[in-house]
Amino acid sequence: MSQLFIILQYLLPQHGLSRIAGWLAEGSLLKNFLIKSFARHYQVNLQEAEIEDPEQFENFNAFFTRALKPGARPLAGDENAIVCPADGAISEIGRIEEGRILQAKGRYYTVAELLADSAMASYFAEGDFATVYLSPRDYHRVHMPLAGELIKTIYVPGKLFSVNRVTADSVPGLFARNERLVCLFETEAGKMAVVLVGAMIVAGIETVWEGHVCPRKDKQIQAQDYSNREQHISLDCGAEMGRFKLGSTAIVLFQSGAAALNSELKANSPVRMGQLLATRFTN
Numbered sequence: 001m002s003q004l005f006i007i008l009q010y011l012l013p014q015h016g017l018s019r020i021a022g023w024l025a026e027g028s029l030l031k032n033f034l035i036k037s038f039a040r041h042y043q044v045n046l047q048e049a050e051i052e053d054p055e056q057f058e059n060f061n062a063f064f065t066r067a068l069k070p071g072a073r074p075l076a077g078d079e080n081a082i083v084c085p086a087d088g089a090i091s092e093i094g095r096i097e098e099g100r101i102l103q104a105k106g107r108y109y110t111v112a113e114l115l116a117d118s119a120m121a122s123y124f125a126e127g128d129f130a131t132v133y134l135s136p137r138d139y140h141r142v143h144m145p146l147a148g149e150l151i152k153t154i155y156v157p158g159k160l161f162s163v164n165r166v167t168a169d170s171v172p173g174l175f176a177r178n179e180r181l182v183c184l185f186e187t188e189a190g191k192m193a194v195v196l197v198g199a200m201i202v203a204g205i206e207t208v209w210e211g212h213v214c215p216r217k218d219k220q221i222q223a224q225d226y227s228n229r230e231q232h233i234s235l236d237c238g239a240e241m242g243r244f245k246l247g248s249t250a251i252v253l254f255q256s257g258a259a260a261l262n263s264e265l266k267a268n269s270p271v272r273m274g275q276l277l278a279t280r281f282t283n
Contacts, residue, residue: 031057031058031059031060031063032054032055034060035054035057035060035063036054038060038063038136039054039063042135042136042137043137044137046066048068048069048072049066049067049068049069050066050067050068050069051066051067061245064140064245064246065140065141065206065243065244065245066139066140067141068139073087073139073143073238073272073273073274074274075237075238075274076274076275076276078276078279080279080280080281080282081146081237081276081278081279081280082145082146082189082237082254082259082276082277082278082279082280083143083145083146083237083238083273083274083275083276083277084130084132084145084271084272084273084274084275084276084277085132085142085143085144085145085194085241085250085252085273085277086132086134086138086139086140086141086142086143086250086271086273087134087138087139087140087271087272087273088132088133088134088135088138088250088270088271089132089133089135089268089269089270089271090130090131090132090133090265090266090267090268090269090271091103091104091131091132091133091163091165091168091249091267092104092129092130092131092267093129093130093131093261093265093266093267094128094129094261095126095127095128095129096111096124096125096126096127096128096129096253097126098125098126099111099112099121099125101114101129101131101175101251103131103168103173103174103175104165104168104169105169107168107169107172107173109172109173109174109175109176110176111124111125111253113173113176114175114176114180114182114195114251115154115182115193115195116154116156116182116221117154117182117223120152120154120182120184120193123190123191123193123255124191124193124253124254124255124256125256126256127253127254127255127256127258128253128254128256128258128259128261128278129251129252129253129254130251130252130261130265130277130278131175131249131250131251132249132250132251132252132271133163133164133165133168133249134244134248134249134250135164136246139273140243140244140245140246141240141242141243141273142194142196142240142241142242142243142244142250143238143239143240143241143273143274144185144194144235144236144237144238144239144240144241145192145194145237145252145277145278146187146188146189146192146237146280147187147188147234147235147236147237148185148186148187148192148234148235149185149186149187149232149233149234149235150183150184150185150209150226150232150233150234150235151184151185151186151191151225151226151227152182152183152184152223152224152225152226152227153181153182153183153184153207153210153213153223153224153226154181154182154221154222154223154224155180155181155182155213155214155216155221155222155223156179156180156181156182156221157179157214157216157219157220157221158177158178158179158180158198159177159178159179160178160179160198160199161174161177161178161199162199163175163178163197163199163248163249165268175195175197175249175251178197178198178199179197179198179214179215180195180196180197180198181195181196181205181207181213181214181242182195183195183196183207183241183242185235188280189254189255189258189259189280189281190254190255190258191255192252192253192254192255192258193251193252193253194241194250194251194252194253195250195251195252195253196213196242196244196248196250197248197249197250197251198214198215198244198248199246199248199249204244204245205242205243205244205245205248206242206243206245207241207242208235208239208240208241208242209233210224213242238273238274252277254278257281258280258281259278259279259280259281260278260279260281261277261278262276262277262278262279265277
């Protein structure tokens with residue numbers, strides 16, 4: 001069955017299906033039925049959301065990108081804490097070895113392929129990474145692992161494979177093939193990249209500083225330099241930076257010697273936004 005699922009992903013019109021899903025999710029037609037059915041099927045906990053009544057959401061996307069009540073995701077308390085950017089599960093976590101990131105057992109992809117920028121990739125040689133998979137039931141806003149100033153973003157067009165465990169185990173270079181937005185920050189722990197990876201049926205990716213980022217009609221790599229702008233974009237640890245319209249993946253990269261990853265986190269470990277992901281080294 002899993003092999004059939006992979007084959008269908010190669011054959012189906014990934015972008016077409018995702019855009020149709022996006023159109024439906026933005027509409028109000030049948031939205032109460034869709035939200036209630038989805039919440040029941042995936043056992044979504046609406047009691048922690050600011051809006052608990054499914055009928056009060058404007059549309060399905062408003063439900064899916066719902067805000068949580070204040071205090072629902074407390075941040076790890078240590079001043080040197082680097083926090084998990086999203087709810088979900090660890091897909092993989094560990095060292096970047098010879099510029100390669102572990103996707104799944106026996107499968108790797110390179111930092112340069114992921115970031116689509118060899119100069120940026122050089123920052124993270126022999127660094128550390130954490131890949132967080134957001135399932136359909138999860139809270140779908142992505143937050144800052146630690147405070148930082150935005151330097152650059154790169155929109156990279158690509159495929160829209162599913163990013164669940166079955167697909168990660170089977171599709172070579174999955175995260176470096178899918179549509180994604182690379183965000184580079186300057187932090188007290190050096191350079192940090194947060195990569196928002198799209199997936200099949202994901203209706204779009206948004207950031208707090210730019211709004212809707214993708215999908216885009218122009219399927220070209222597009223870089224934006226924020227370092228020389230008069231108004232700098234600085235975000236505190238735990239501040240929202242972006243959101244997914246349906247489930248996907250966030251990948252965080254750190255420079256070598258910047259932080260010690262939380263040794264309790266392994267592949268498939270469940271995580272919540274705000275819990276300890278790593279500890280920043282201090283001089």
